[in-house]
Amino acid sequence: MKGNLPAYHANPPVDSLVLYKIRPARVVSVGEKIEIELEGGHSKRVRAKDVEVLHPGPLRQLADLTPQTGELTEAWELLEGTETTLRELAELAFDAFTPATAWATWQRVAEGLTFSGTPNAIRAQTREAVEREQAERAAKAAAERDWQDFLARMAAASPAPEDAPRLAEVERLALGQSERSRILEALGHQQTPENAHRALIQVGYWASHHNPHPRRCGAPITDADLPVPELPEDERLDLTHLAAYAIDDEGNQDPDDALSIDGERLWVHVADVAALVAADSELEREARARGANLYLPEGIVNMLPAAVTDRLGLGLQPVSPALSFGIRCGEAGEILDVEIHRTWVRVERLSYETVEQRLDEPAFAPMRTITDRFRAYRTARGATSLDLPEVSVRVVDGRVVIRPLPKLNSRALVTDAMLMAGEAVARFCLDQGIPIPFATQAPPENGEEPTDLATMYARRRGFKPTRLMIEPDRHAGLGLDLYTRATSPLRRYSDLLVHQQLRSWLAGREPLVASQIVERIGESDAASVAIRRGERLSNQHWKLLFLRDNPDWRGEGIVVGREERRAVVLLPELAMEARVRIRDEVSLNQSLRLAVTEVDLPGLTVNFRILG
Template identity: 35%
Template sequence: MINSLVAYKGKAARIAGQNTHKFELEFADGSTRKVREKDFRFIHPEFTNVNDSCAQADIAILDDFQEETLTLQEITEWLFDEYTAQSAWCTCVLVEDGLYFYWQKDKIYVRPTEQVASIQAKRDAEALEAQTLAHCVDNIANNVFDKQDLAYIQDIEKVALNQSKHAKILTHIGVENTPEAAYKLLLRLKSFEQTFNPYPARHGIPNDVDIDTEMAEVERIDLTHLNSYAIDNADSNDADDAFSVDGDKIWIHIADVSSIVAPGSELDLYAQERASNLYLPDQILHMLPTSITQLCALGLSETSPALSIGFVLSGKEMQDIEVVHSTIKVTNISYDDADKILESNEDLAKIQTLVALHRQYRASNGSMSLNLPRVDVRFKEGQIEISDQASSPSRE
């Protein structure tokens, strides 16, 4: 075997010597290594300097040998017409590539056509992925992206929104796989607007969903002859409570959501999952579909359905309590407007007097009043506005 051509870990080598247990291999760069016989593969009995620049082989010539095993010499002679050190090495290169052949000990297995096609398809896909990855990396380096990069951008978005822990492209460009780092990158690429709020998605809070709704038919008492007032912030358009005065009786009106959301219904389960409205500086994520607001919010229509609680307040306790489904006519006013007419409006003045008496009664019985600071946070025209919430008689 001395001076034979062998392959060791993909490199051509010459057997330069041999002792009892090992063979000395010499490589093209002059380096040597002593290895066991099982660690190298015999290629040709006569060594010559070989290279990987091989003529194109017609693999189809071996179609009749699919799923069979042949020797290296047999395949070399079929493909290259002769068995030389160079042609044998070219066969070895083809086998090591693994597309058409693979080693079965000292023989070579010829893959069937469908196996070759499957391997080639996988390689093509990997090559395309590598190409698109490189394209995306170049684009990100220039702070841009295009349609070809969308799959990678979506992977980054998932990390930014805490919906995935890893994006291949982030690792490839040396950016941390954290929501904060991914978010900053997307801002830089202008995939996210500067005003985009990622926190609802990061915490798994879904966007509003429209669900078909209708109000159940229930018998209602007509209270439209009363002046009903819904007092709220000036920018509010979904009042859910109001009050009116009927002689000595006070009515508290609540938006009648229960006539739409039946226990155990799809809407009920939807609301249970969300628990409450989430008021953010830039948006409101609603506990119930916004279509319900149009049906239930007080004062949006000429008349509003309500669940009304009527009682007489003596200053100490409530008497003559009744709870009814009702139809009411609501006037929506802001806290500021209510303060302006608090003394001149008979209904508001009466409520203020009763509230003052009831507050005195509660104080005499050891109630505690906590006046904690409150702020209004608004996001307007790209700017964050934070202001103290004014204290006024109508708010109390």
């Protein structure tokens, strides 16, 4: 065709203008490879297929490719919708086909707006296509300006209200729901949940005290919202004549156990949750998917709807339905027998502090005698008693309140009564062939008897986690050959499952089989992992927030471990573990006076220095 460039199947001529990638180049020499000169005087050896001829030359120097004045727009209007060549287009627009006009023409084609194609096949776009492309380019340019303006606001920590949808992308990374953020990448930050957390606080999208950990762990953050059925009309043993006491921390919102004494028999009454939450019901599946209540310093997220607690919480109504375990112990603390009944009980709610002052009264002294014998029984069988510091962490009116939990005899009484019920129910179910999840724990690797804070710390670290198994086995930490969790069905799914099995047996129905128990426990255990991790990280979050808001804090740290140039310390006042840099040798159980130097809330770390 007349207007076509010659086809150079082998090599382009010397001094021709060629296109190398998107840049102009001059052919310097031709051999096995082609030597080309690029802008700036640089030369390069390339293959023939790596270049495309724009003009056969001669082009003596690239500096000759000076800007040209022509009529390329008029040429497009004339050629609209047709096809042409680089030579024809240059001659039409500039009245000449020279290396300079060829390059000026190709630059217009490369823009891709009015023309497109190759040097030998250039398409003049239709007006509709050009207008559409112009609109798209304008929109893209506006979006890029908007993006750059947004990044500038982020860098200045002053986002606009309309930036909230974009910041949701950063929030997803901060919550562990995605692995990358284009925004953090553009700002030059490493894409981690911690950095996303910092960015969201810096720009005010999250409050400085925001706790992301439950959601980041995958724990539910709202209560279940499901209808609750009416209580069935079961036949129940009336125990309302017995004084029953629900003993718990002040302000407890879900009282699910209470104690009575009847001669030599200690009654442990437990909220009859399985009466409303039947196996395979929607409520049961919801509880199974959650695993347990989520206890946070800022509040509780219940695994069951609040209406279940309102109806069944012991002492929340004048008379409460319960599943009651009547236990009789021998002189050595061993369990002699247990009765299990669906009951009515009349419960008074008391705090540990109140009961502590009344332990010698007739209402509580017999209970304490029985539970003391049972504790001695467990101790003789290897139970571990760890006197490690514990605290209550609460957020009250936006302020973090940390209160040490005193070692009360009333608390020990209730704990031992619940453990007694757990052993009694486990033995009853084993004797009756009722499949339940048994709570088991292997002995610790460190068998040293703990006598001080450091050895208690080491002993706790040596324990394996408690496991729920369909086959009975020993719980080493509790000193019990058989044990199950059966006293917290409002708060924990495994307890609810045990209650469902007991109610089926009491009603003469077939309980779930072992394989069904294993399946349900596996599902709830997976959910409980998120709950426990969310609780642990949330407690650490609020403790660090307390330290951040109290930069002048001074406190005691007890050395419980030693690492290279660091001491592992427990802070009793905060029930918190930390690592402190040391210059001098320290001994286990040594007391160090500490001060805060830096708190990194998103990173969940705190640095202390030793005073004196």
